[in-house]
Structures are given as C-alpha cells and as structure tokens.
Amino acid sequence: MLTERDRLFPVKRNARVNYDEIQKAMEDVRRDRFDYFLDLETSKVVVLSVAALNEALTVLYGKASPDYDRDVVFDSEVNLDAELSDRCEETLDVALSVLMDERRYVRIPERNSREAFSVMKSFASTVQAAGLRRRLEDALNGAGSFKRFKDALLSDKKERKRWHGYNAKAMRRVIAVWLSGVVEARPGNEE
Helix, strand or coil: CCCHHHHHCCCCCCCCCCHHHHHHHHHCCCCCCEEEEEECCCCCEEEEEHHHHHHHHHHHHCCCCCCCCCCCCCCCCCCCCCCCCHHHHHHHHHHHHHHHCCCCEEECCCCCHHHHHHHHHHHHCCCCCHHHHHHHHHHCCCCCHHHHHHHHHCCCHHHHHHHHHHHHHHHHHHHHHHHHHHHHHCCCCCC
C-alpha cells in the first residue's frame, strides 16, 4: 500500500527529492541553454546542455539544428561515420538515455506564469511598508512585470529575502502537486 510520502514522491524510498534543484529548473522558463529531467530512480535532476546537444546533432547530421527539439527522431540521415568529441559523445549518451527512457526520466516542466504572477501578487499584499507595497503592485501591471517586480525588491534586502522564502514555499506546493501527478501518470511506481 502506498503511503502519503510514496504518492507525493515517485522516487525510491531512500532517495530524497531536491526541491531547490527542481525549483531552479522550473523557473528557467526560456529553456534556451538547458533542459531538465528528474531521474525517478535516483531523484537527481539531469541537466542537458542545449548547446552541447546541438553540437552533437550537428556532427551527426552534418547541419546545424536551429533549435533543440526534444522530440528529434534519430533516423537514416545520421552520419554513421561521424567522429564525436568526448564531450559530444557523453552529452549524446546522456541525452539518449534520458529521452529514450520515459519510465525512468520525466521532464521537469516550466513554472506556470499565471501561478508565478499570483504568488507575486499575494506576496505584495503582505508587505507592510506602504511605499514598497505600492511599487510592487505597480510593477505587476503590464508586460515585463516579472522583471519590474524583482527590480522593485532590490531596494529592500529584508523584503527581498522574505520574498525568496515566500516564493520557495509556494514552489514546494507546486512541486509536490507536480510529483503527485507524475505518480498518477506512472502506474507501478509503488516500490
């Protein structure tokens, strides 16, 4: 029978999920330099370098890929005589392991911008200093609100530190819900 912990954490019992690493991955919403996967056997976050993967694909296919495509299909166009550098070979080995084993590795999704905005708005309402609260609330209007919000916090070290704790607590809930969904989507993870 699954315990509450087993339902929330789809990794082996003795492995601990690193919330900070998962939070960092989720908050990298651009994914232009790295992509992130959770290894369900070790609970480690696997980071794939987009540049290194593109370099390996360029060598194998003889042409540059405009963008990293995690759904790339390895087919007959591959140059089987290609000589890969050790770095490319290692990157490609890790990438193939991750991308080909969906039972072991799950892609860590980007943080939902609506949820992040909601957390910022909620935090702003807790700020006691009226001037900073007003600047934070104003920062949340219009395009570029995420950067303006963070810039507004630069003026108050104590509130900036409190924001990081507040945001981390909100992210722990988001991560727990995500991990719970991973369990539901993967029957048989009930070691």
